[in-house]
Amino acid sequence: VATNAVLTPLAERPERADGIAPAAHPGGRLLEGRRILVTGVLTKHSLAYGAAERMQELGAEVVLTGHGRSRRMTERAATMLPERPEVLELDVLEPEDFESLAAALSDRWDSLDGVFHSIAWMPRDVWRDGFFNASQESLDETLRASVFSFKSLTGALRPLLRRSPQGASLVTLTVMGGRHSRWYAWMGVAKAMLDAVTKQMAVELAPERIRVNGIASGAVRTNAATGIPDFDRLEALFVDKAPLGWDARDTSVLAGPASFLMSDLARSMTGEILHVDGGFHAVL
Numbered sequence: 001v002a003t004n005a006v007l008t009p010l011a012e013r014p015e016r017a018d019g020i021a022p023a024a025h026p027g028g029r030l031l032e033g034r035r036i037l038v039t040g041v042l043t044k045h046s047l048a049y050g051a052a053e054r055m056q057e058l059g060a061e062v063v064l065t066g067h068g069r070s071r072r073m074t075e076r077a078a079t080m081l082p083e084r085p086e087v088l089e090l091d092v093l094e095p096e097d098f099e100s101l102a103a104a105l106s107d108r109w110d111s112l113d114g115v116f117h118s119i120a121w122m123p124r125d126v127w128r129d130g131f132f133n134a135s136q137e138s139l140d141e142t143l144r145a146s147v148f149s150f151k152s153l154t155g156a157l158r159p160l161l162r163r164s165p166q167g168a169s170l171v172t173l174t175v176m177g178g179r180h181s182r183w184y185a186w187m188g189v190a191k192a193m194l195d196a197v198t199k200q201m202a203v204e205l206a207p208e209r210i211r212v213n214g215i216a217s218g219a220v221r222t223n224a225a226t227g228i229p230d231f232d233r234l235e236a237l238f239v240d241k242a243p244l245g246w247d248a249r250d251t252s253v254l255a256g257p258a259s260f261l262m263s264d265l266a267r268s269m270t271g272e273i274l275h276v277d278g279g280f281h282a283v284l
C-alpha cells in the first residue's frame with residue numbers, strides 16, 4: 001500500500017507560488033462575541049485544546065471545564081491559550097456537577113452560544129477483558145461518561161443555550177460509524193449511540209434554535225487515543241489510506257471544522273456528522 005505524504009500543518013506551510021502567504025488564521029473574527037464552553041481540555045494535545053485556541057483566535061470568549069485531580073492539568077493547559085480562560089469543575093460521573101456548572105456559568109453569562117463536548121472514558125477492564133467479559137458496571141460507566149454526558153450537559157445548560165441571540169450550537173466528537181472496528185470495541189458501540197443522541201437532540205432542540213452536530217475524527221495522538229492498544233496500526237491505516245494524507249500528530253485538525261459548526265455559517269446545519277479524516281471514510 002502506498003503511503004501518502006503527511007499533511008503539513010498550515011502554520012508551517014511555505015508561501016504560495018503566487019507569493020501570497022496563507023492567512024495564519026483564516027476566518028477573521030468569525031466567532032466575535034460568542035460565549036463557548038469547551039470541555040475535554042486535558043493537555044495541549046487534547047483535540048479540545050486546538051478547538052479552544054482557534055475559537056479564541058476567531059473572537060470567542062471561552063470557558064473550560066476540568067475535573068478532579070486532573071483539573072490541575074487543565075489549568076496548566078489553560079495558561080498556554082491565547083487568553084487564559086476560567087476552568088470550572090465538571091466530572092460527568094458526578095450528577096450534581098451538571099447543575100453546579102450551570103449555576104456557575106449563569107453567574108458569569110446570561111446566555112451561552114456554544115458547547116464543545118469532547119469527553120470519552122472507559123474503565124480499564126473494558127479494554128483489557130474483551131467484549132464479552134467486561135463487567136456490566138464498567139459498561140454502564142463507559143456509557144455514562146461517553147454518551148449520556150452529552151445529554152446531561154445539554155439538559156443542564158438548556159436554559160442558557162435557548163437565550164443565545166443567534167441560536168446556540170453543540171458539537172461532540174465521534175468516530176467513523178457504521179462498521180466494526182477492533183480498535184474501538186465498546187467505544188465504537190458508545191460512539192454509535194452518541195451519533196444517535198446527536199440526531200435525537202438535533203430534532204428535540206431545533207424549535208429552540210439549538211443546533212447539534214458531531215465531528216467524526218481520524219486517529220489523532222492524544223492522551224485518550226494512545227491508551228488504545230495497538231494505536232500505531234490504527235494510525236498507519238489512516239496514513240496509508242486517507243486520500244488527503246493524515247498526520248496523527250496534528251491535534252489542531254478539528255479546530256477549523258469545530259469553529260465553523262459553532263458559527264453562523266452553519267446556521268442551517270443540525271443532526272450532521274462531519275468527517276474530518278483526510279477522506280478516509282470515502283475509500284474502501
Ligand SMILES: NC(=O)c1ccc[n+]([C@@H]2O[C@H](COP(=O)([O-])OP(=O)(O)OC[C@H]3O[C@@H](n4cnc5c(N)ncnc54)[C@H](O)[C@@H]3O)[C@@H](O)[C@H]2O)c1
Pocket residue numbers: 039040041042043045046047048066067070090091092093117118119120121145173174175216217218219220221222223224225
Ligand atoms: N484522538 C482520537 O483519535 C479521536 C478520534 C475520534 C474521536 N475522539 C474523541 O475526542 C474526544 C476527546 O478526546 P481526545 O482524543 O482529545 O483525548 P483527551 O484525553 O485529550 O481528552 C479526553 C477528555 O475526556 C475527559 N474526561 C474523561 N473522563 C471524564 C469525566 N468523568 N468527567 C469529565 N471529563 C472527563 C478528560 O479529562 C479529557 O479531557 C473523545 O470523545 C474521543 O473519543 C478522539
